[in-house]
Amino acid sequence: MPTKVTYYAIVDDYSSRAEPAGVLRRTETDEEQSDEQFGHDLEWTYSPLLYSYERGNMDNKLYEITAAEANQIVARIRRTVAGEQ
């Protein structure tokens, strides 16, 4: 299986689908799978959020989005954090 990347918008109580709290990407190959989240620390780091969501955890909602939408969220978070500093 070629590498497949699926992006998800993370929506919690402080955010909305229009302005998600963050973005998560799942990268899959034949033998591997890797979940990473981009947040206010401006880094892609391992995230268990999708695993929790798949087990019924309701702290966040995850919506599948396109790569372009994911890039927009990343850019918005970068701008927001830069503005806070």
Added chain:
Amino acid sequence: MVVVRIDQSDGDDGHAPAPDASTAPDTRESPDTPAASETTGARDGPTAPDAETERQARIARVMEHRATADATYRAYAIDQAYEKVRDIERGTVTPAMKRIEAEDPDRHLVGLENSLKGRDRLTEKVIFDVQKKGVTVEQAVANVKDAIRYTFCYSEDAYTEGVYADCERLADKGFELVERRNSWDKEQYKGINSRWRVPGNGQLFELQFHTQASLDAKEETHWAYEKLRVGVPTPTEQRELEDYQTRITARVPIPRGAQDTPDYP
């Protein structure tokens, strides 16, 4: 379990003695101020590099004190929130859930002794939100949906009707349904999870609806989920752990009508 300490700074010592001017780092020779070195000695003169070094040291001290103060305040706020949640659980929600349980002998509450989330786990969630989402401690605490949680376990035959009946009983007692998510068509987990609001104080709690088989599968795969949730598993491990959960969960019989129970909202 990973325990996130919040009552001390990230460094080895949150209260390091403040360096004074004589002990502040001073390793630079200034090519611009030879006279100062010649007349007062390299470490004594108030040269521009020394002033800059001292300024940086002051900034570092202020930031260190601020981090310590933030951590102390965070720990205090979490403690306060935890006490409040515990009072609501013991005084209001658990008694109500026991009364609802008594209305139907064909299903029962399980794990009642774990109805209050542990303080360490609550702290872990709050710290994550503060650091990753840039929210305040108060917002983060309010966003923990399952600080109080219960599970009803039904026979397969009585599952679907039982879930509807218990949702009605909760509503009749004034609890407000906030969210309900049906996972009976999912690969990783079978069951229905719901979130309710306590009248009067707005505290949220979680209620899960299971059969014995779905509860067994959830518990059997819990170790795998914990490895995914707490650690930083390699991509190979992530795949193996998810595949394991899928295999175990696939054995769970689906009660008649369970997949038709609608999500809310």
